[in-house]
Amino acid sequence: MPKGVQNTNPEIYERLKAKVAQTLIFSLNTNKNYDLLSSIIFERTGALLSNSTLRRVFQYDSRNNPTKSTLDLICKSIGLTNWEEFVEKEESQDHSALTQLISTFRLQGLHDHEQIKQIITKYSDNPHVFDLLETIVQIAIERRDIIFLKGIFDFPDIFVNNKYTLNIFYFTHNLVIGLNQSGLMPELVECYGKNPKSQEFIVEWYVDEDNLKGYYYDLLQVYHQHKRTPEALLFYNCLMYQHAIENKLPTNPWADFIREFDETLPVHHIPNGRRLAILLLEATEAPSSRTDIVNKIFNFYRTLSEDQKINVALIMVKLLFINREHKLIETILSLAPDIPTTDKNINDLVNINQLKIYRAYSLFNTGQKESAAEKIKEFNPLFVDTFTHYHIMNDFEVISGLIINPESD
Numbered sequence: 001m002p003k004g005v006q007n008t009n010p011e012i013y014e015r016l017k018a019k020v021a022q023t024l025i026f027s028l029n030t031n032k033n034y035d036l037l038s039s040i041i042f043e044r045t046g047a048l049l050s051n052s053t054l055r056r057v058f059q060y061d062s063r064n065n066p067t068k069s070t071l072d073l074i075c076k077s078i079g080l081t082n083w084e085e086f087v088e089k090e091e092s093q094d095h096s097a098l099t100q101l102i103s104t105f106r107l108q109g110l111h112d113h114e115q116i117k118q119i120i121t122k123y124s125d126n127p128h129v130f131d132l133l134e135t136i137v138q139i140a141i142e143r144r145d146i147i148f149l150k151g152i153f154d155f156p157d158i159f160v161n162n163k164y165t166l167n168i169f170y171f172t173h174n175l176v177i178g179l180n181q182s183g184l185m186p187e188l189v190e191c192y193g194k195n196p197k198s199q200e201f202i203v204e205w206y207v208d209e210d211n212l213k214g215y216y217y218d219l220l221q222v223y224h225q226h227k228r229t230p231e232a233l234l235f236y237n238c239l240m241y242q243h244a245i246e247n248k249l250p251t252n253p254w255a256d257f258i259r260e261f262d263e264t265l266p267v268h269h270i271p272n273g274r275r276l277a278i279l280l281l282e283a284t285e286a287p288s289s290r291t292d293i294v295n296k297i298f299n300f301y302r303t304l305s306e307d308q309k310i311n312v313a314l315i316m317v318k319l320l321f322i323n324r325e326h327k328l329i330e331t332i333l334s335l336a337p338d339i340p341t342t343d344k345n346i347n348d349l350v351n352i353n354q355l356k357i358y359r360a361y362s363l364f365n366t367g368q369k370e371s372a373a374e375k376i377k378e379f380n381p382l383f384v385d386t387f388t389h390y391h392i393m394n395d396f397e398v399i400s401g402l403i404i405n406p407e408s409d
Contacts, residue, residue, distance in 0.1 A: 011125060012090050013065070016074065017058055023078055028058050041077045049073055091126070101132055105139060113148055117155060124157040130167040133158070134174060141178045146187055149179070153197035161200070166345060172201050173386050176208070185215045193222025204235060209318075210390040212243045231267040233257070238274040245281070245322055255282055263296075269304055273312035276300065277319040280328055294331060301335045309336045310351050317358040318388070321395055326365035333362055353383040354392050361399045372403050 024040075026033050034051040042048050049070060057066050057074070066074075071083035080086050101119065116136060123129040133152075140148045152175070153159055159168055179185040192198035203223045208216040224236045234257075241254035258278050276297050283289045301309055313336035317329045338352075338359065356379040364372035376399065384392050 012087055015090055016071070016086060019078055020058075020074060031055065034058075041073055044077045045073050047073050099131075105132075105136055113151070116148075117151075120155050120158065124155070129158065130164065130171045134171055137175055138178065141182050141184060144182070144184065146184065149184065149188060150191045153192075153195050153201070159197045159201055166347070168201055169205070169347065172206060176202065176206065177386065180211075180215065186218070189215060189218045190222055193219050194226045196227075199223055199227055199232075206387050207239065208387040209242070210387060212239065212246070217243065230262070230265045231271060234261055234267055234275060235271040237261075238271055238278060241278055242274075242319065251282075258282075269300075269308050269312055270315060272300065273315050274319065277316040277332075280320065280325070281323055290328075294328075297332070298335070306337055307348050310348060310355065312336075314351050314355050314358075317355070318391065318395070321358060321361070326362060329358055330362040330366065333359055350383055350385050353380050354385065354388075357392070357396045357399050360403060364399075364403050369403070376400050376403055 020037075021028055024037070026036060028034070028037065031051075034054045037054055038049055038051055041054075053070060057070065068083055071086075075081070075083050075086045080089075120129060120133060120136075123132065133155075137149070137152065139145075158164075161168075176185070179188060192202050203219055211217070220236060220239060223232070237254045237257040241251055241258060243249075244251045244254060255278070258275055259282065261275060263275075276293060279293050280290060283293060301312075304312060313332050316332045320329050320332065333355070336355065338355075356375055360372045360375035360379070363369075363375055376396075379396060381393065381396070
């Protein structure tokens with residue numbers, strides 16, 4: 001059975017229905033009139049859609065979307081080539097409307113928060129809504145509108161994982177940068193640490209290692225007070241361990257929690273990767289236990305996709321590099337592909353780029369000095385994650401200096 005068209009703004013279906021209705025001289029509220037509509041579509045396209053099929057499209061609030069072939073015929077009956085052309089035209093109109101709204105807000109500013117909420121909600125199924133939202137946030141930051149900034153993550157149907165993943169990714173990057181540059185972030189730490197959406201998209205998605213001694217440390221403490229799931233506790237303790245080791249502070253009780261964590265609990269691959277890297281760092285005096293952990297890492301990597309392997313490898317080697325664990329770094333890097341086998345999004349390409357400096361370090365420590373020099377040259381300093389920029393560039397300076405002058409480390 002053909003499947004219905006997926007991932008389309010439901011409002012666009014309603015617009016199609018309205019446009020078809022506008023071409024008719026009779027109402028579609030009467031069942032018998034669908035026979036007339038079927039005849040009209042047949043005359044205009046040479047293909048037949050049954051009364052029942054048309055009624056499912058126009059009358060029923062069905063969870064099953066119409067098939068593409070059905071939508072193509074309906075679109076042809078009103079003078080279009082196919083369904084894709086209709087969607088493209090409607091989305092283009094939406095984008096134009098959003099562009100007009102952006103200009104209006106830039107000119108007039110933000111006066112009515114409730115009206116803004118209604119506008120953003122109206123366009124919640126349009127990926128370009130983040131262009132509008134970013135403009136509004138920039139204005140709110142300029143005007144130091146804390147009330148509006150506190151409510152950003154409460155907009156319904158906007159911050160939904162797997163819906164607009166990359167849009168959310170870069171929106172949140174720009175939001176945090178803007179708040180830090182304006183000095184407003186301290187006023188929002190309490191709010192963002194409590195809100196479930198900001199917990200996910202600011203605290204968990206964007207581990208700001210560059211600010212573990214600043215706003216992000218404070219954000220983690222509020223987060224820890226309000227989110228106590230096993231995964232959240234592991235996430236928190238791993239970052240507190242990293243904060244301790246980077247600042248030469250005692251690692252307990254963070255290390256104790258990580259050692260005792262029930263590894264059978266289902267947790268996200270990123271905190272799990274951090275946990276395993278920390279266990280390696282903690283096993284310095286017991287080679288046999290390191291072997292056991294390495295075996296667990298091999299088994300763990302078998303469950304990961306290519307993208308996840310690259311991401312987790314970067315997280316693990318950054319931690320291992322703190323103690324210059326070059327043999328362990330070599331082991332981890334062997335598990336992550338150096339060159340992607342398929343097209344990657346920008347985030348994956350950034351991670352691949354950042355891994356090059358640790359690959360250069362690994363090559364140098366295995367005596368492959370010329371290859372190490374070539375690999376470090378491949379690293380692009382402009383292609384670095386915003387929230388680990390200081391850490392990555394610091395490691396780059398150390399490693400490139402080591403390769404050029406082996407006495408420098």
